[in-house]
Amino acid sequence: MHIGLLMGRSFTDEHRAPEIIRLLRARGATAQPLHLGDDVIDVTRVRVECDLGVLMHKSDLAMSVAADLHRAGTPVLNPYPISALLRDPIMAFRVLQAAGIPVPETLVASHVSQLLPALDRGPLIIKPYRLSRAHAKGPEVVRDAAELAALGLIEEPVFAQRYHPQDGPARKLYAIGGELFGVLRRPPARTPFAPSAELADIAQRCGAAFGIDLFGVDIVESEGRAYVVDMASFPSFKGVPDAPRRLADHIYNVAERAARGERIAPSDRHTRDSRLGVVLRALSTTLATPEEQDQIRDLLEEIDGPPTLRLVERVAPRRPWPDPRRPRVPSVPHGRPALFRCRAASTASLSPGSARSRTER
Structure with missing residues (x-):
């Protein structure tokens, strides 16, 4: 049984990976660390040699390799579409909110100045849309216009949530299989x-x-209420007793199911008829049926209602919008379409026979 662990550079120690690898090998598995960034990766070769790919690193390169494994039919833990969805905080919090999970008021804008009116209702915490080593600035709490202006230019989209001061230390909950x-x-x-x-x-x-049983959630308790403020696929599991052994056992059991051709995650059981199921079908590379296109349209229209996630429209543009008879998405700074306009454009793009993977958010 061959297990490929998608990891970062070889000089890093993610999730106490060497101990996990040792334990997997002790159980008779061929556990191969794939140190992405050390060398050129032959994705085709990796696919042939792996019964299971374990997505431990979340860099763009690791996600690309996982996407290719998923496309080729190699099982990935956690499944690539779920990992990609959780990497996008806008979609992740939309799924959580739709499932009735208590989350803070969530705002998305093209520029920090658009968040100024929201400060009238209380402080906000501005979070990086996608944290990277090149842009390692973490979340910042802002309470007034001066603190908001001090943030300077932030690459869009600007992701913000209502700030709830926590009662005591932050709480992290980790799930490994059924534990x-x-x-x-x-x-x-x-x-x-x-x-x-x-x-x-x-x-x-x-x-x-999300139909997974390997994850971590950050929970803040404020004034007697609990809020989920983050969720991650394959987090660090720091503080979990005997974490390497528990992770090795779970990975081995999943690899056994993969080798037998069984499903490795309970996602179908939870998501077949859910909103997430619609999103996952939209992320698929298989052509969408007319019925599935209708479901995706319905989901996009539902997002336009009064959800916890709010898309903050940008201020008046400096130049007029294009002729409405010409379906173009208006340009904004950095060449990225405004989210509320992009959503409308995505609905129109679902013509019969279009690929789900081409649906834009």
């Missing part, structure tokens, strides 16, 4: 704790919303 673990984040230490029934229920519902 759930709570960790209090008290830097630099992380202390295990037994999650309350409420927190355990929230975490389990998060997993069910």
